[in-house]
Amino acid sequence: MDASQEAQAAKLGRAQIALDELAAIAARAAGTHDGARQLERLTVEPVPGEVYNMTTECLHRVGGTVDGLPFSLIVKVCRSPLYWPGIAQVPEALREYLAQVINWRTELDAYTGQLASTLPEGMAMPVVYLVRELPGEYAAIWMQDVLEGPEPWDEARFARAGYLLGRFAGTPGVQRPPERPLRFFYEGAARHVFIPRLLSREPEDNPVIAQAADPALLADLRAFALRAEDYLAELEALPRLRAHGDASPQNLFASDGSMTAIDWGSYSLQPVGFDLGQLLAGRINSGELGPDALRALAPLVQDEYARGLEDAGTRISRAVVRRGHVLSMAIFNCLSALSPRELADGDSPALRERLRTRAGMARFLLDAVRETA
Structure with missing residues (x-):
């Protein structure tokens, strides 16, 4: 067991998974499914920027090298809006209605359902490597780190x-x-x-x-x-x-x-x-x-x-x-x-x-x- 990698993985909090499972996901993100899936280097950092979405607890960028290849992916933890830190701003009588309207499972269903197959040519969704239900009304989505191309917004x-x-x-x-x-x-x-x-x-x-x-x-x-x-x-x-x-x-x-x-x-x-x-x-x-x-x-x-x-x-x-x-x-x-x-x-x-x-x-x-x- 690599103590430094365990320490990095622990930064994922409730989304943390075993290093061998992480290595297999990293291999997919790196574009290979062969080899020993040896995780040589691991970094976990919060994605810069404030998170305003009620149903997003946190976003982390997970990177490093696996089987000698670089990889980068995103881990997103979704939650019920009832666990949003600002929920006290919502009158108690409206909170259950809030949870119905802002359904935290919408994104999970989008990635695990058939939505991707209905997108028009030229439009895509990130590749999803793992969707894991977590205790309580939480779930983690391990997905492609989509990189912006050089095209300007003209x-x-x-x-x-x-x-x-x-x-x-x-x-x-x-x-x-x-x-x-x-x-x-x-x-x-x-x-x-x-x-x-x-x-x-x-x-x-x-x-x-x-x-x-x-x-x-x-x-x-x-x-x-x-x-x-x-x-x-x-x-x-x-x-x-x-x-x-x-x-x-x-x-x-x-x-x-x-x-x-x-x-x-x-x-x-x-x-x-x-x-x-x-x-x-x-x-x-x-x-x-x-x-x-x-x-x-x-x-x-x-x-x-x-x-x-x-x-x-x-x-x-x-x-x-x-x-x-x-x-x-x-x-x-x-x-x-x-x-x-x-x-x-x-x-x-x-x-x-x-x-x-x-x-x-x-x-x-x-x-x-x-x-x-």
Whole structure:
């Protein structure tokens, strides 16, 4: 027994497995199934970045060498949202409903079921080496460490992603995905946190918010908030198709023209165009893209998504695609526009830039909601 390797493996916590089993998985990740499967070197490190997902406990990158070959893989521990450290923020009466809507087993089912075989050409999921149920409502997924290719997120790449998401949504004859009602977001965080803040005096009284949100934007945000239930009802009446659920660029890795989508915990049935919201908001929320880019990118991905739907055999007009995209993106990004997490940390240049960016995205979306009515 190698004590140093045992110490590394112990960093996996509840996901730890025996070294001989780990060596066999490492051999698969290295691309070989032959040889003695000798684990020569092992490292386990947390994947950088904060984990905000209620159903993700932790992410580790496991690497080293096996049979003389380098390997790298990801270990993701999923859990019931009832074990989320912030569960105290959720009223006790709503917690069981939360666990039903945010089903922690969705990602496990996605990787162990037939979903991969229904993906359109050019779209893939990570290779999964092991899914192991753990005591309590936990499970560990050992999967491929997907590497990003050199392709930049330019218009061509956004267009390709929009097309593949449309092909994915429109593929007929696949098993119905789980429900994840948009109304849950409205009845929870939106209704109890974001809308009350918008309708209060805080936006005017907080100088940081007031600097980002001019009176016209604030008036339009408040008008949107007061009509949010009507917009939800309209969304619920649109055609519903399968969606990745969190198709931000951070979850879409490209290489040689193909796209590998990770993080399938939000896979669900959603209004047409839903996935385009995160596709566009992801890099804006991360600060890698300015909100002005939406003017060129939004019509581009809407057209490509509609083309993907049609190529998959599902005919839905571009106008309906655009409306579904704009409304769903606005519900998630306008109601929360003036409530970034960083607000609790006080004034800073980063907070001011964050609010400026979110305000710019909200302005675009509010205008688009009017234009598509």
